[in-house]
Amino acid sequence: AQSVTQPDIHITVSEGASLELRCNYSYGATPYLFWYVQSPGQGLQLLLKYFSGDTLVQGIKGFEAEFKRSQSSFNLRKPSVHWSDAAEYFCAVGNAGNMLTFGGGTRLMVKP
Amino acid sequence: SAVISQKPSRDICQRGTSLTIQCQVDSQVTMMFWYRQQPGQSLTLIATANQGSEATYESGFVIDKFPISRPNLTFSTLTVSNMSPEDSSIYLCSVANSRDYGYTFGSGTRLTVV
Numbered sequence: 001a002q003s004v005t006q007p008d009i010h011i012t013v014s015e016g017a018s019l020e021l022r023c024n025y026s027y028g029a030t031p032y033l034f035w036y037v038q039s040p041g042q043g044l045q046l047l048l049k050y051f052s053g054d055t056l057v058q059g060i061k062g063f064e065a066e067f068k069r070s071q072s073s074f075n076l077r078k079p080s081v082h083w084s085d086a087a088e089y090f091c092a093v094g095n096a097g098n099m100l101t102f103g104g105g106t107r108l109m110v111k112p
Numbered sequence: 113s114a115v116i117s118q119k120p121s122r123d124i125c126q127r128g129t130s131l132t133i134q135c136q137v138d139s140q141v142t143m144m145f146w147y148r149q150q151p152g153q154s155l156t157l158i159a160t161a162n163q164g165s166e167a168t169y170e171s172g173f174v175i176d177k178f179p180i181s182r183p184n185l186t187f188s189t190l191t192v193s194n195m196s197p198e199d200s201s202i203y204l205c206s207v208a209n210s211r212d213y214g215y216t217f218g219s220g221t222r223l224t225v226v
Contacts, residue, residue, distance in 0.1 A: 030214055043219045044155075051213050090154060099145055100206070100215055102155045102162070 002027045004093050004103035012080050012109040021076040021106050023065075023091030033074040034100065035065055036094040044090070050074065061085070086110045114139050118218030125195055125225050132191045133221045135205035140185035142208075146178070149202040149220075158203075161216045163190045195225045 003026045013019050025031055032051040048059025055067040065076045074091060077104045088107050094100040115138040115217055125131050135144065146158040146167075159167040167180040181189045193198050205218040 015142075024206060034215070044217045050215055092209075094215070098143075098208070099157050099160055101157070105154045 002093055002101045003032075003099055004091050006089075006091055006103035006106050008106045009104065010107045010109065011081070012111060014111045015083050016080050019076075019078045019085070019108070021089050021091075021108070023074045023076065023103060024072050025074060025091070025093045026072065026093045027093050027097055031093045032074070032095050033065075033067060035059065035063070035074075035076050036090045037061075037087045038090065039087045047089075049075070053068065079082075081108075081110055083110045083112065113212060113214060114141060114207050114216045115170070116205060116207065116216055116218040118205055118221060120221055121219060123224070124221040125223065126216065127196050127225055128163045129195055131195065131223060133203055134189050134206075135217075135218050137186045137207055140211075142185070143213075144182065144188045145206040146180065146188075146190045147204045147206060147207075149204065151200070155204065158190070169214055192223065195223075197225045200225045211218050 005023050005024045034049045035047040037047055038044050047063045048057045050057045050067045057065050063078050067074050088105050090105050091103040092100045118134045119134050144161045147155040148158050149155045157170050159169045161167045161180045161182040161184050173200045179191045190205045202220045202222050204220045206215050208215055
């Protein structure tokens, strides 16, 4: 069975600081990996996805993620956080049209 | 990517009643997925809906409580039946995009049961 673990429920960073959100997955086949962001009262927005090729993936809003097969990880990073990045972040795993399985989410708070 | 129109966007319902949520996709898709997001929680898959066959439900979800229709390749409904306050959640539909291997989500239905 596929599963996703986001070890950090809450993270607080100062504005301008770097950010890394952790994601570990369990999947029996080649995983398709996703990061979504959800602002309060808003829908899901796709930040980036990986399914093949270069293991460092660039997304929107200055985010990137690195797929490490040996560690079953797909961590999300941003070099300099903005106050508008405060939101809930979800990592998800799926494969070629099948269901997505979501992690529990990480709530990011940004200090001024 | 596909575009999904989901209705209603929100509703407040009395306990014991039922609400039907609709998702219309602008292109034909094989599978549609229905998720629930309870307050402060992540998304949990309720069921996968294929056209022409019964939906496949995940553990903890049953057809009597969450009947799903999939009359064609562009439309699906999820009904939340005999509602209780514990059903207060956001319900989302989703489709897989065959061209880019991504997923499109509806804007969600925020349900409050009183």
